[in-house]
Amino acid sequence: MSQVVERLRVPLLLLAFGLLFLVAGSEPSAAKPPLGSPGWAPGDLGLHFGSKAATTVLFIAYISGALAVLIGLWRPRLGHRWIVWVVVLAGLALLTAPIGSGDHTNYAAYGRIAMQGGDPYVASPHDWRGGLDPITASVQPPWQDTPSIYGPFATSLMAVSSWIGGDNLRQTVWIWQLIVVVAWLAMRVVLLRLAQGDRARGRVDVLWTFNPLVFGVLVLGAHVDVIAGLFACAALLLARRDPFVAGLFVGAAFSTKVTYGVVAAGILWAWRAAVLRRPAWDGFAPARGLAGRWRWLSRPLVAETGARREVVRLLLGALVIVVPCYVVGGPHVLKQLGAAGGSFSYATPAAPLWRGLRHVLPEWAVTVVVLTLAVVAMIGLAWLLIRVATLRGLGRRIPDATTRQAIVVTWALSTAYVLCAPYSLPWYDTLTWALLPLLVELAWDGVLLFRYLFMALAYVPGRVLELTPGVRDWTLGFRSNVAPWAGWIALIALLLLARSRLRAGPVRPVTARSSASSSG
Template identity: 35%
Template sequence: MTSPARLGGAGVAGALVSVALVLLTGVLGTSATQPPLGELGPLPPYALDAGASSGLVTVLLVCALAAGAAGLGCAAAAVVRGWRPSPRRLLVASAICTAALVCVPPMGSADHLSYASYGRIAALGGDPYLTPPDQFAGDADPVASAVRDPWRSTPSVYGPVATGVQMIASRVAGDDLALTVWLLSLTSGIGFWGTGLLLSRLRPGDPMPLLLWALNPLLLWTLVAGAHVDALAVLPAVGALAALARRRHVAAGVLLALAVAIKLPFALAALGVAWALRRDARALLSAAAGGVATLAVAYALAGPNALDRLGPASQLVSLASPWGPVAHALDGPLGFGTSRWLTRCAAAALALLLALALHRLLPPAGERREQQAARVWLLLALAYVLAAPYVLPWYDALAWAPLAALGGPVLVTAVLAARSTVLAAAYVPGRVEGMSARVEDWTLTGRRDVAPWLGWLAVAALLGWAAQRLRRAPGRGRSPRAGTG
């Protein structure tokens, strides 16, 4: 049998190989995974103009995901068997990987171009919640006009804090699209690594949170290499857990509000904190006061249109979601509106069922409030990402953060890792533009015909395990006292 140290070393090696392959893909320059940024300057991001084919970048990224998933599994298994690497070394390794990925252009989607556009519109006095990029400055602005379809006609759906960060980056970079994108990539990298640092403080001496977050190759690909705003939103949400541990309840409320004002689904973290404080009215009111005041200021500054896109966004169904085949099959016979309404209702019911199942499967949180908050955040977030009609690979960050804060219960970690790997692979290389017919057929098949059914398999596995646990539990009505690892 392989020793825990060797298994852990193999896990870290797999993570580093994964990051190296992603970095190589980024260095190759514009491709089917990397949208063009125009002329690059002396500051990052750096890339060649190698003209890499869609087939090459797809192979590189699929190999990166395979190596990363295998490495994550080996490292987590090694910790369960007693391996104890130095958390400081893991943080240093994470910092190096994060810094390297921040220095190449973002990959996997063109979302960063939308971020840059919304910041540009706000910096020049426009309203990104009202004005879509293709209607700003006659679609001739050097930054706003770079947005790719289908988002060129879509105003911002992000919160006012995200827009504020995007606006600052735009004001610093001016007309330079590449520099604007790099500044936004830098904020995502700082948010990602800072979250790892906070998690290490929440569980001092425990390497599992760092392996599940800071050196997790799946997250390094989807969040850091993708430069997604989710990496920035996680930082204050985990910061709220740290504030809760120190009984700084107003600060916890403020931090949660900042996370929500970056991306709305992080309200699930706020529900976790509210649950942890439910028996302490004074602490709950203090956190609520800090949060409500912060949100009020943020949305007052953003203007009256900041929530306009929530309605249209709620009707979206992604191809790789478990609901993709269902909703798209019902659109024709029932009509778009009825189909999407039924899908939302069914998804909400499934999310509730999954939350109840996860309550059976997750180990008790104990006395500490931050652990109680993380437990509720995790079961709500995992139920959300597994049941939501519209999901993308980077959305899983919402569940990975509280999972890491809890030290990674084995069963749930395995399910989330498998689901994140499948979803990330389904969105490789990431852009429709520049794909060969063969690559496009491969990626759409994975996205439309494979990932949704594997998503249903993950749902069925969790529900089945919970039912089995319920049958075995003494008294059948009480929560199990045994954890899952």
């Protein structure tokens, strides 16, 4: 029976990827914004999907993809590098146009404004040149009047895409797709360098490379998060080898999308733990008060010479990127830090709470209450994830203890954020799915897959235009009334899982050599 189920994985993957490419290669639809004349970029297949058909096909693709990943988690294929299929996926992605949202048209507009000497953090696409520019005029609701919320490094890449693509929107978007696909390929290389042993490398291909949910949402969606995630993972890979170069990648991640600067916290916490593990270190108990606790947190990194040198080099590397980016970007670039501060997205667990409190509290009070609860939940969940990963040795396939700690902390912080934040979208999960393969198998793999499936389905087909009334009602109903409760189920399952694993106690320590070859 197990062999029969295992044999279903490849057909399910072929079905999922085939349907995703079919929608991405078709004519503009509810899942795919129109991009105009293709110019020298690839065109489409001439196949048209109505909003109902596009929604149905994408639902089938993501559900079959989730089943394939679940089978792969159960029995990952080891000892294969699958390089031919990786190249095939990358090539097919570049023969299609982005689906699932209109974000890529926003990127093209912000790059166009920057390339023509404007300030994309002040000028909205609708206002630029009276709304007559052939690129900025393509931005669709609800983003037509929204200045950029992305970091200046991302804006520079968008400007390069605009410069090469010229006045043709499809060409501009294709250059951006090329950057995203290269980032996806580079991410696989970085993850395989971080992974040790066939088991871990097999998980990289199951959870990242050949995960139709991740590929469909991130790569076929051409989201900037793939680029920011690559920079963050590269920083983790290089933190022990060259802190200055790692700092360059930290600065690039932060300057692409600020939330990916969380990797700096992971690296610094790992260095602090490395100092505390040394017998020569004379630690001290945390003092009372905010200042005392800050000294307790920072003293190991400041007082120990080697650690202080590494921290300085990391910060210098980050500043080499951050300072020029934000100076050139101008003072208005900081507006992105609070752009979503008072918002919520419909598919998050916070959404029902937000909607309910609006009936009894003023809007400002609802914002304060929900954001406060979200921050507390993030901190608590991150702590639990770190505790379970540490106690159960889930990073034991990563031989270097400091790199292991940095990966675990970065993954836990990123995962807690996307699960608890009032405003979260499927493509925000990049670091969760990039770093999860590096950890030893645990039941939360399936929990996270369940939650991500509902997040992906909640934003199918992906656009607010060209929807029939029936599809609009279905989409918004699923997003508002189904996906949030799937998020609650996932949170509760993670809490119960964490509780059971903490009660079970620590696992037996393993050596670096045995951890690299262990099957988990």
